[in-house]
Amino acid sequence: xxxxxxxxxxxxxxxxxxxxxxxxxxxxxxxxxxxxxxxxxxxxxxxxxxxxxxxxxxxxxxxxxxxxxxxxxxxxxxxxxxxxxxxxxxxxxxxxxxxxxxxxxxxxxxxxxxxxxxxxxxxxxxxxxxxxxxxxxxxxxxxxxxxxxxxxxxxxxxxxxxxxxxxxxxxxxxxxxxxxxxxxxxxxxxxxxxxxxxxxxxxxxxxxxxxxxxxxxxxxxxxxxxxxxxxxxxxxxxxxxxxxxxxxxxxxxxxxxxxxxxxxxxxxxxxxxxxxxxxxxxxxxxxxxxxxxxxxxxxxxxxxxxxxxxxxxxxxxxxxxxxxxxxxxxxxxxxxxxxxxxxxxxxxxxxxxxxxxxxxxxxxxxxxxxxxxxxxxxxxxxxxxxxxxxxxxxxxxxxxxxxxxxxxxxxxxxxxxxxxxxxxxxxxxxxxxxxxxxxxxxxxxxxxxxxxxxxxxxxxxxxxxxxxxxxxxxxxxxxxxxxxxxxxxxxxxxxxxxxxxxxxxxxxxxxxxxxxxxxxxxxxxxxxxxxxxxxxxxxxxxxxxxxxxxxxxxxxxxxxxxxxxxxxxxxxxxxxxxxxxxxxxxxxxxxxxxxxxxxxxxxxxxxxxxxxxxxxxxxxxxxxxxxxxxxxxxxxxxxxxxxxxxxxxxxxxxxxxxxxxxxxxxxxxxxxxxxxxxxxxxxxxxxxxxxxxxxxxxx
Ligand SMILES: Nc1nc2c(c(=O)[nH]1)N[C@H]1C(S)=C(S)[C@@H](COP(=O)(O)OP(=O)(O)OC[C@H]3O[C@@H](n4cnc5c(=O)[nH]c(N)nc54)[C@H](O)[C@@H]3O)O[C@H]1N2
Ligand SMILES: Nc1nc2c(c(=O)[nH]1)N[C@H]1C(S)=C(S)[C@@H](COP(=O)(O)OP(=O)(O)OC[C@H]3O[C@@H](n4cnc5c(=O)[nH]c(N)nc54)[C@H](O)[C@@H]3O)O[C@H]1N2
Ligand code: SF4
Ligand SMILES: [Mo]
Numbered sequence: 001x002x003x004x005x006x007x008x009x010x011x012x013x014x015x016x017x018x019x020x021x022x023x024x025x026x027x028x029x030x031x032x033x034x035x036x037x038x039x040x041x042x043x044x045x046x047x048x049x050x051x052x053x054x055x056x057x058x059x060x061x062x063x064x065x066x067x068x069x070x071x072x073x074x075x076x077x078x079x080x081x082x083x084x085x086x087x088x089x090x091x092x093x094x095x096x097x098x099x100x101x102x103x104x105x106x107x108x109x110x111x112x113x114x115x116x117x118x119x120x121x122x123x124x125x126x127x128x129x130x131x132x133x134x135x136x137x138x139x140x141x142x143x144x145x146x147x148x149x150x151x152x153x154x155x156x157x158x159x160x161x162x163x164x165x166x167x168x169x170x171x172x173x174x175x176x177x178x179x180x181x182x183x184x185x186x187x188x189x190x191x192x193x194x195x196x197x198x199x200x201x202x203x204x205x206x207x208x209x210x211x212x213x214x215x216x217x218x219x220x221x222x223x224x225x226x227x228x229x230x231x232x233x234x235x236x237x238x239x240x241x242x243x244x245x246x247x248x249x250x251x252x253x254x255x256x257x258x259x260x261x262x263x264x265x266x267x268x269x270x271x272x273x274x275x276x277x278x279x280x281x282x283x284x285x286x287x288x289x290x291x292x293x294x295x296x297x298x299x300x301x302x303x304x305x306x307x308x309x310x311x312x313x314x315x316x317x318x319x320x321x322x323x324x325x326x327x328x329x330x331x332x333x334x335x336x337x338x339x340x341x342x343x344x345x346x347x348x349x350x351x352x353x354x355x356x357x358x359x360x361x362x363x364x365x366x367x368x369x370x371x372x373x374x375x376x377x378x379x380x381x382x383x384x385x386x387x388x389x390x391x392x393x394x395x396x397x398x399x400x401x402x403x404x405x406x407x408x409x410x411x412x413x414x415x416x417x418x419x420x421x422x423x424x425x426x427x428x429x430x431x432x433x434x435x436x437x438x439x440x441x442x443x444x445x446x447x448x449x450x451x452x453x454x455x456x457x458x459x460x461x462x463x464x465x466x467x468x469x470x471x472x473x474x475x476x477x478x479x480x481x482x483x484x485x486x487x488x489x490x491x492x493x494x495x496x497x498x499x500x501x502x503x504x505x506x507x508x509x510x511x512x513x514x515x516x517x518x519x520x521x522x523x524x525x526x527x528x529x530x531x532x533x534x535x536x537x538x539x540x541x542x543x544x545x546x547x548x549x550x551x552x553x554x555x556x557x558x559x560x561x562x563x564x565x566x567x568x569x570x571x572x573x574x575x576x577x578x579x580x581x582x583x584x585x586x587x588x589x590x591x592x593x594x595x596x597x598x599x600x601x602x603x604x605x606x607x608x609x610x611x612x613x614x615x616x617x618x619x620x621x622x623x624x625x626x627x628x629x630x631x632x633x634x635x636x637x638x639x640x641x642x643x644x645x646x647x648x649x650x651x652x653x654x655x656x657x658x659x660x661x662x663x664x665x666x667x668x669x670x671x672x673x674x675x676x677x678x679x680x681x682x683x684x685x686x687x688x689x690x691x692x693x694x695x696x697x698x699x
Contacts, residue, residue: 007031011451012040012510015054016123016430017583018116018145020334020441021185023050024511027431027451034058034431034452043511045164045185045442052581056592061429061455065413065589068456071424077401080419087457087467090423095471097406098135098378105374107136108355113363115142117383117586118461120435120448121340121490122483124383127465129346134474136351138376141359143671144389146299146440148308151670152315155541157529159315159324160333161294161522162515163442167192168328169294171286173201175314176225177298178208181580183441186296199290201283203228204300206575206645207638218283219640221274222573222676223304223556228280229313230553231269234261235284236320242288243322250526251319253538253550260550272553272561274640288321292329303676306554308669312542313551319535324523336445337438339496339514344489347478360384361673362664364392367399378406382427382461387416388585388651391673393659394627397652410464413589416652426458433460434483436490436506443515445496447487447506462486547669554668558679560642570624570679572608573643576658579650588651600657601634603645604682609635612683619685622646624678627660630685644682648675 008030015023024043028036037057039046049055070090075081085093101109112132116124132139143150149158166172166189179186187210194200202214203225211217220228236242237258247254266277273280287293297314301307315331323329343349358366358376363386366376376399390396400407400420409421418424432454437446454460459467462483469479481489491497501512516522523535530536543549560567581587581596602622604614614620616635621628622644629646639645648658658675665674 011449012446013430013448013451014437014446014511015050016118016120016435016437016448017054017586018119019583020183020439021045021051022437022439022442022444022446023054023185024446025050025054029451032452034061040510043444045444047185047188049184051184053583053587053592059592060412060590061431061452063413063590066455067411067414067418067424067426068458069426070457073422077403078397078420080414082424087459090425091467091471093423094408094468098472101377101406105377106355108138109374109377110135110137111358111366111376111379112137112140113360113379113381113384113386114140115144115360115384115389117385118430118435119337120430120433120437121342121345122433122435122486123461125337125342126345126462126486127478128382128461129348130350130476130478131465131469131474132380133347133350134469134476135472136355139354139357141357141671143359143666144361144673146302147670147672148302148311148667149670151672152308152311154670155545155547156312156536156539158333159331159523159528159535161327161330162518163189163296163332163334164518165328166190166294166296166332168326169193169292170198171201171290171293172198173203173287173293173295174210174214175203175295175297176301177296178204178210178300178578179298180209180213182298182578186441199286205640205643206577209580216279216283218275218279221272221559221640222575222643223306223559224273225301226306226310226313226551226553227264227269227272228275229310229317230261230264230551231266231273231280232284232287233257233313233316233320234264234269235266235281236288237261238265239285241285242320246322246325247320250324250523250528251535251537252532253536256550257316257320257537260552264553287317291323292326293321293323294328294330294332296332300676302667302672303674305557305665305667305674305677307667307672309547309552309554312669316535316537316551319537325521326524327519327521329521330523333441334443334515335440336443336496336514337440339438339445339499340436340490340494341492342490345478345486359666359671360386361391361666361671363390364395364399365664367402367405368395376405380408381417381421382410385415385417385585387420388588388649388657388659391659391662391664391675392626393656396659410461412458415585415588425464426456428454428458428460432458434487436487444511444513445501445506446511447503556677557665557674558663558677560679563679566679570681571642572680572682574661574678574680575639575643575645575676576648576662577645578648582649585649585651588649593649597647600631600647600650602629602631602682603634603636603639605637605639605641605643606635607641608644608682609633614682614684620682621685622661622680622682624661624680626663627656629656629658629660631655644680
């Protein structure tokens with residue numbers, strides 16, 4: 001912390017948003033008030049800029065919309081009428097209600113619900129989890145983001161190279177990722193490579209900001225990436241472009257793989273994916289013959305029923321072509337969130353065997369299923385906005401509206417979820433709380449001191465955990481540790497500390513790199529974390545898990561090819577896309593999003609619009625058996641013919657949103673979501689032919 005003037009300080013922070021970039025920032029605090037937020041140019045990935053959201057983060061900190069005091073509901077659920085109460089009353093009220101729920105239904109009737117609104121250790125991976133484990137509450141399966149990847153990683157390990165290495169690649173494949181919007185510092189790295197002559201291929205059904213700037217944009221039908229990867233391998237093997245030496249020395253199962261890709265000649269892959277056969281052939285040749293070639297796949301790729309197997313097929317590509325020989329080749333990804341000992345804070349071992357585990361994607365189901373025993377009677381939400389972000393919004397809202405559900409929401413803002421709460425507890429922003437911050441995209445950790453005092457009466461997640469533990473009579477010493485002690489506990493002898501991220505180093509420098517040394521080609525000589533240590537095209541571990549040894553194409557659950565019956569009523573494929581000016585729903589009430597996108601718009605292809613008599617700007621309804629969304633139409637060929645894009649991240653004040661249309665079906669591996677695997681129909685709003693009714697929806 002450098003002292004600038006007597007009443008001015010510059011505080012080093014790391015951004016806690018759920019973004020792979022984990023930027024290092026310099027916050028200027030004058031007279032106790034944050035007056036400027038800027039990038040920390042000492043950070044090699046952050047460099048000279050933050051992003052369109054966090055440039056305006058002080059609007060968030062000082063927003064008049066902040067929740068500043070504990071609030072108790074006085075209106076109907078969702079109506080948004082609350083009265084101010086004291087913290088002590090709120091905490092005693094929660095403890096009393098939970099005791100009553102436990103007495104009647106047992107602790108499994110309590111469900112914690114959290115995600116990564118703040119990725120800091122103490123907020124996302126802290127003692128609040130220990131509290132629920134100690135209680136014996138139901139556990140939440142948190143696979144809503146990259147669940148497929150995490151599931152696959154558990155089975156076969158996740159080979160990856162540092163994303164900073166991508167700067168040295170000659171060819172980059174961004175596969176289902178839109179970094180100009182979602183990870184702008186990854187885009188910086190891509191740009192560095194391109195200045196040195198690299199070519200960029202983007203594989204995406206939608207002409208995203210990133211796809212629009214690519215050398216080649218391959219428009220794959222949503223959820224068919226697995227077929228594309230199998231088609232690429234078919235061409236590589238057919239044309240003898242594999243790296244025979246690498247394959248022989250560092251992989252197993254090549255002959256089985258050869259058989260597996262035999263049914264995927266370019267014509268077949270083209271038929272399934274919608275990508276032209278000649279484009280498949282040229283990408284296969286370019287990928288196999290350009291060294292080094294880097295693949296970075298996004299979370300956008302993991303939105304369909306077969307996404308786990310699609311990843312599995314994609315992960316075979318660099319092993320087949322020996323791209324791992326070079327540090328810049330292979331698959332780029334970084335991750336440090338678990339480089340500290342989070343389990344010492346979360347204590348998954350407490351409370352005996354997990355009573356039951358409920359998946360967060362399916363919250364609507366768990367809140368409304370009359371058969372669920374015990375029912376969910378108490379919900380505690382922090383760092384998440386399930387009314388907007390969970391699948392099957394119609395059911396989520398029906399569940400949150402239940403009068404016999406006791407809901408507590410710890411939040412910065414009166415989100416759609418908070419409006420449904422019985423009690424709302426005020427939460428600080430990242431400037432107002434001490435924390436240790438990892439990343440899921442790059443290999444750095446940062447230490448955040450408290451830059452300014454918490455707004456109003458807001459209290460951090462670990463503080464709330466301490467208060468609740470005391471009210472419930474839990475006397476474990478863990479609940480008496482201060483934030484600084486908790487951070488020290490998680491760091492002690494952890495991988496991060498061994499890599500140089502000691503408390504002293506973090507205090508002095510703000511952040512530390514904790515990954516393997518830059519410049520190392522980690523898999524040049526194999527060294528994969530599989531049972532054999534080789535890359536296994538055929539994996540016994542996957543076969544044992546019932547998934548089959550080899551990569552296989554798993555089609556979308558809802559597509560005209562797989563569900564002809566459904567497609568007769570709902571012929572269009574749905575994409576639900578993140579906003580450039582928000583992070584998930586976190587900017588739903590802030591001017592950053594409202595200025596850029598005053599209202600959500602449905603994007604529909606000109607041919608599909610014409611066929612339905614839809615003109616630009618006209619209100620349209622988008623619907624399927626699960627729900628209906630009414631927004632105005634943006635007629636554009638950014639979407640492929642046959643698909644529509646509904647924006648994800650706006651709040652309900654604009655009406656039901658993207659997740660009213662999504663299914664809570666889980667994907668093939670790792671129980672990930674299927675947010676872009678749904679069929680819908682679109683019509684001018686109010687057109688009698690297509691008026692959606694509850695009975696039509698079977699509800
Ligand atoms: N501005 C902004 N930044 C964010 C976020 C945000 O909401 N807004 N959210 C943060 C979070 S939580 C995450 S997980 C990351 C995600 O960031 P990314 O990894 O970039 O993922 P998405 O933005 O979800 O999707 C990227 C692209 O995938 C495409 N896509 C959808 N379905 C398919 C498919 O089946 N196949 C292929 N090949 N492509 C497909 C979409 O059209 C989209 O253009 O971004 C983080 N950063
Ligand atoms: N249809 C569709 N659905 C999706 C996606 C999609 O692409 N399409 N993306 C999915 C993905 S990848 C993700 S990661 C999830 C994201 O789901 P969430 O993690 O729920 O994301 P947000 O909507 O950003 O909500 C986070 C909330 O945390 C609050 N918050 C921030 N900091 C703090 C803090 O320190 N303490 C507390 N108590 N609260 C805090 C914010 O104000 C915000 O309201 O959504 C998923 N849902
Ligand atoms: S949201 Fe992402 S890009 Fe923006 S400042 Fe935070 S980490 Fe950096
Ligand atoms: Mo995410």
